[in-house]
Amino acid sequence: MNDKVKVAIIGPGNIGTDLMIKVMRNGRHLEMGAMVGVDPQSDGLARAQRLGVATTAEGLDGLLKLDVFKDIDIVFDATSASAHRRHDEVLQAHGVQVIDLTPAAIGPYVIPAINLEAENAANMNMVTCGGQATIPIVAAVSSVAKVHYAEIVAAISSRSAGPGTRANIDEFTETTRHAIEKLGGATRGKAIIVLNPAEPPLIMRDTVFVLCEAADMHAIEESIVKMVDRVQAYVPGYRLKQKVQFEPVPPETPLNIPGLGPRHGLKVSVFLEVEGAAHYLPSYAGNLDIMTSAALACGDMMARRRLAAGVARGHKETV
Missing domain, CATH: 3.40.50.720 (NAD(P)-binding Rossmann-like Domain)
Known part of the structure; x- marks a missing residue:
C-alpha cells in the first residue's frame, strides 16, 4: 500500500x-x-x-x-x-x-x-531550466578542481517558451548566475538564455564553459560523465552532445575574468542536449x-x- x-x-x-x-x-x-x-x-x-x-x-x-x-x-x-x-x-x-x-x-x-x-x-x-541542465556540470568540475569562472548558454525553442518564461528573462539570468556560484562552486558565474525561433523547432542545447585550476583532464571528464548519468536517472533525454573538450590556459596568456582579473588554468567546454519526454509539448521542449x-x-x-x-x-x- x-x-x-x-x-x-x-x-x-x-x-x-x-x-x-x-x-x-x-x-x-x-x-x-x-x-x-x-x-x-x-x-x-x-x-x-x-x-x-x-x-x-x-x-x-x-x-x-x-x-x-x-x-x-x-x-x-x-x-x-x-x-x-x-x-x-x-x-x-x-x-x-x-x-x-x-x-x-x-x-x-x-x-x-x-x-x-x-x-x-x-x-x-x-532554479531554472538552464540551471537544471548546466549547473550539475559545473559542480562536477568543482569536485575535481577549483572553478574560477563558469559561463552557461541555454538555447531553447521559442515555441517552448510560454508567457511566464518570457516575462522572467532577467530573473532567469540572475537566478541561474547565483546558483552557478552557490551550487556549482564557481567563484564567478554568468548565464545566457537564447530563444531560438527556428522552424522546425530545435531541441534544447546547453553549453558550459569553465575555467578551473590546472587538474587531471581524465579525472574531470570522468566526474562529468558520472554527473550526466545522475541527471539521466530522472531526465532520460539528458546527454552529452560530444566529448568534453579541454584547452590549457598558460600563465603567460591568462584570460581576463570580469571582477576577478587575469586567471590561468584549464578551460573545459561541455556541450549538452536535452530531449523532452513529449508529455505535453513535443520532444524538442527539453527545457x-x-x-x-x-x-x-x-x-x-x-x-x-x-x-x-x-x-x-x-x-x-x-x-
Missing part, C-alpha cells in the same frame, strides 16, 4: 501542464488535487478538467475556496517570479509546502543531482522536461518526508 499526498499546480501553461501529466503518470507519493489558473480558456485548465482534476480560473484566491484545498500538502508554482512572492506568503500561512518553478529564489536552490536530500525548507526553488522532472523529484521527496513525519494534511492510501 502506498501513501500519497495531494498537490496543486498554480500556472496551467506549458510547464504547469507538463508537470501535471508527470505527477499523474510518474508521481510515487503525489496525487493531483487541483490545477489553478487565471484564464478560463487556457488549454491547461481544459486538459485538467478532462482528466478529472479540480480547477479554478480565479488564481490563488480560487484555490483557497476549493473544497480540496484542505487536503493539499504541496503546491507547485509555475507562474512568474513576481506573482510567486504573494503565493508563497499566503501558502506558508496555511502550512503548505511550496515548490517554486519560477526564478523568484525565495527558498534554497535545489538541483536533484546535487543537493536534493540535503535541503528541507518550506519553499524549495528549482520543460528537465524543469518538471526536477520538480517532480523534489515533490516526491518532500511528500515522503511529510508522510514519514505524520504531518500530511489529507493523504490517503491507495492499493
